[in-house]
Amino acid sequence: MMRGKAEMKRLGIYLHIPFCRSKCLYCDFCSLPHPQAEQTERYVRVLCEDLTRRAEACGGYLVDTVYFGGGTPTVLPDAWLAEILETVFRHYAVSPDAEITAECNPATGDLAYFSRLRSAGFNRLSIGLQSAEERELRALGRLHGFADFCRTWEQARMAGFRNLSADVMSGIPGQSTESRLETLEKLCELEPEHISSYDLIIEEGTPFARMADRLPLPDEEEGRRMYFEGIRFLESRGWKQYEISNFAKPGYESRHNLKYWNCDEFLGFGPAAYSDFLGVRFGNSRDVAAYIDGREILAESETPSLRERANECVMLQMRLCRGVDTVEFAARFGMDFEACFGAGLQKYVPHGLVRKTARGYALTPQGMFVSNSILSEILDFSEKL
Ligand code: SF4
Numbered sequence: 001m002m003r004g005k006a007e008m009k010r011l012g013i014y015l016h017i018p019f020c021r022s023k024c025l026y027c028d029f030c031s032l033p034h035p036q037a038e039q040t041e042r043y044v045r046v047l048c049e050d051l052t053r054r055a056e057a058c059g060g061y062l063v064d065t066v067y068f069g070g071g072t073p074t075v076l077p078d079a080w081l082a083e084i085l086e087t088v089f090r091h092y093a094v095s096p097d098a099e100i101t102a103e104c105n106p107a108t109g110d111l112a113y114f115s116r117l118r119s120a121g122f123n124r125l126s127i128g129l130q131s132a133e134e135r136e137l138r139a140l141g142r143l144h145g146f147a148d149f150c151r152t153w154e155q156a157r158m159a160g161f162r163n164l165s166a167d168v169m170s171g172i173p174g175q176s177t178e179s180r181l182e183t184l185e186k187l188c189e190l191e192p193e194h195i196s197s198y199d200l201i202i203e204e205g206t207p208f209a210r211m212a213d214r215l216p217l218p219d220e221e222e223g224r225r226m227y228f229e230g231i232r233f234l235e236s237r238g239w240k241q242y243e244i245s246n247f248a249k250p251g252y253e254s255r256h257n258l259k260y261w262n263c264d265e266f267l268g269f270g271p272a273a274y275s276d277f278l279g280v281r282f283g284n285s286r287d288v289a290a291y292i293d294g295r296e297i298l299a300e301s302e303t304p305s306l307r308e309r310a311n312e313c314v315m316l317q318m319r320l321c322r323g324v325d326t327v328e329f330a331a332r333f334g335m336d337f338e339a340c341f342g343a344g345l346q347k348y349v350p351h352g353l354v355r356k357t358a359r360g361y362a363l364t365p366q367g368m369f370v371s372n373s374i375l376s377e378i379l380d381f382s383e384k385l
Pocket of ligand 1: 020021023024027029071072105
């Protein structure tokens, strides 16, 4: 018997597009620079076949978010992105109000391109700015300038996108708190619905890792100022922080990313994509060539115990400003949150790092800055589960 849409379980779909025009100096994502047309065309075909093959297992699910990430999805011709999305529509039950996002880089796409994406069903773009300062963009090895970003932004708006997000970065070589605030000021003038603000991390194997001792990185104190001044600035302008690195106008929180932080189900397609579906967590290798050749790329798979799930959920939900709801936690895991984590969290309350909310606990902005050490301690405490 067919289930009504209201009763169907919700599912997010992630589609990895592992191609970029060039490689940024800090980038550790699974993305190949300078893709050949034949390679990308075959990739799209295999991705569509993969989507079709796995649809059968999703019969009882309503897809309410679709996210094209990368890489840079918009290096592909718009018709190919449309074809992938059309495959999702054809084989999955997709909610009429699904959030459908494509990551995009400045100077990939123009008005006609974005208009066709909009007609295909995309309703959100996440555009990588990183910085509005040319010197900082060059230091990161980005191909675009701020003017390219503004042009791309304007064309996306003209094409009808009413939900735009921008990524910015802190901790860039040569960056100061002042230059970061100037970036935020310039970005806010464009009225984004959503802003993601990430710290630069020096990842092993990247050009930045090889030159780490020569990079003029902001020191710890400057990093701290950037974080707190950035929050203060964005909140004063009406972008509310809802997660450690994310800010939104009311109602524009990323519904797809909230699935990750709320430990909801999602299916990932393509190399380096992860899934959490039917109680199993599994991830693909980064082998793009193997995927294109149709070889198996499943690299890991595990069925976490309830205890592991509970720990993971606390770890992820404490990233959210709303924190953990102890009533929801008890209903989901059948465990008493207070007994498992309460004492561990309580001791940070007098230090202003954790706050009690109406129904649970949350990190304060100060607590978020040191979230790793707090969470590693309380999750050790969970051994009592
Ligand atoms: S555009 Fe993004 S995915 Fe591509 S190389 Fe740069 S950081 Fe990596």
